[in-house]
Amino acid sequence: MLCGNYEKGLMEKILVLNPDWCKGCGICAAFCPKDALEMIQGKVSLKENNQCILCGLCEQRCPDYAIFVSDSGK
Amino acid sequence: MIKTSDLVFRTMRIDHLPHIWCPGCGNGILMRDVAAAIDNLKLRQEKVVIVSGIGCSSRAAGYLDFNTIHTTHGRAIPFATGIKLASPELEVIVITGDGDCTAIGGNHLIHAARRNIEITVIVFNNNIYGMTGGQYSPTTPAGEWGTTAPYGNIDRQFDIPQLAADAGASYTARGTAYHTQQTIKAIQDGIAHPGFSLIDCYSPCPTYYGRKNKKGSAVDMMKYQRDHGVPAEQYAKLSDEEKTDKFIVGKLSQNEYPGYTQLYQQLIERSQERSQKKVYL
Ligand code: SF4
Ligand code: SF4
Numbered sequence: 001m002l003c004g005n006y007e008k009g010l011m012e013k014i015l016v017l018n019p020d021w022c023k024g025c026g027i028c029a030a031f032c033p034k035d036a037l038e039m040i041q042g043k044v045s046l047k048e049n050n051q052c053i054l055c056g057l058c059e060q061r062c063p064d065y066a067i068f069v070s071d072s073g074k
Numbered sequence: 075m076i077k078t079s080d081l082v083f084r085t086m087r088i089d090h091l092p093h094i095w096c097p098g099c100g101n102g103i104l105m106r107d108v109a110a111a112i113d114n115l116k117l118r119q120e121k122v123v124i125v126s127g128i129g130c131s132s133r134a135a136g137y138l139d140f141n142t143i144h145t146t147h148g149r150a151i152p153f154a155t156g157i158k159l160a161s162p163e164l165e166v167i168v169i170t171g172d173g174d175c176t177a178i179g180g181n182h183l184i185h186a187a188r189r190n191i192e193i194t195v196i197v198f199n200n201n202i203y204g205m206t207g208g209q210y211s212p213t214t215p216a217g218e219w220g221t222t223a224p225y226g227n228i229d230r231q232f233d234i235p236q237l238a239a240d241a242g243a244s245y246t247a248r249g250t251a252y253h254t255q256q257t258i259k260a261i262q263d264g265i266a267h268p269g270f271s272l273i274d275c276y277s278p279c280p281t282y283y284g285r286k287n288k289k290g291s292a293v294d295m296m297k298y299q300r301d302h303g304v305p306a307e308q309y310a311k312l313s314d315e316e317k318t319d320k321f322i323v324g325k326l327s328q329n330e331y332p333g334y335t336q337l338y339q340q341l342i343e344r345s346q347e348r349s350q351k352k353v354y355l
Contacts, residue, residue, distance in 0.1 A: 021091065031252075064102055065082045
């Protein structure tokens, strides 16, 4: 599915969480520069007031590839 | 559909994921760094060979989607040497651990470094034997604990890049699980370097090394790396006292000594010339 921004050539990025692969280590939440993440019942979750700036640092440090910044429409 | 990043999709066997490493283990982060370095260099999949030995680190050969070979304990470097000599056009990358590389395979390490063969060795250094239950390794610091050091370890630890450089490695660097950008860069430069490259990467093992030595959680162990790892330029400005609990992250040494396959090719050419001359005489 292509969203509006994608058609205009502006990739819209989104943060994707994959709880199936998350082992709950908490590394992503501990080092997120915006403190945007929290651990709920042993799994990563985005806090309600979405503070994420899509920097991708969590993606780089997640040992299980369970969180990443993606271009939407994929 | 499996939810994962483009990088992981391109470079790993996603049907084998999630991997078996413990929650918070640094090996997963370092394996991604290796994948990112290969991806940044735009190496073709069929040109890359990943060789591993035995240990937690060595599982990486099962997950990375290149030509891969999971060999015997300590012997990753000899297998890699054979592959590189037979097919010098391949990029041969060894993924090994502190025990595999410097205890069981210690002799292979120093001789591959001495020859300066153009392979890249990436050590997932977690200061312990994780897979077999927490025995102390050649990089467990003196005074710390392992299941085989119930009264404390009295052995001094190896400085792996120093060992490799002294044996003849022409590129050495240090990375950590925390410093992803610098580690990717170091691995990238190591692969591109035309000689024996070794990148020693600190990998938190919260399950054995961390628990045995009261280092806290995986997050605490990564905070330690953040607070004690500094770039070389910054390290040079520190006083001797400040240096005691700091270490350099990034390149440690590099020189232009010729690579072994290059010297070997020259040897072949010289001997061919000689035998041709004989025919004409
Ligand atoms: S992308 Fe950056 S800001 Fe967003 S959750 Fe990850 S680390 Fe935090
Ligand atoms: S770093 Fe990865 S595995 Fe650890 S809590 Fe975050 S998403 Fe889960």
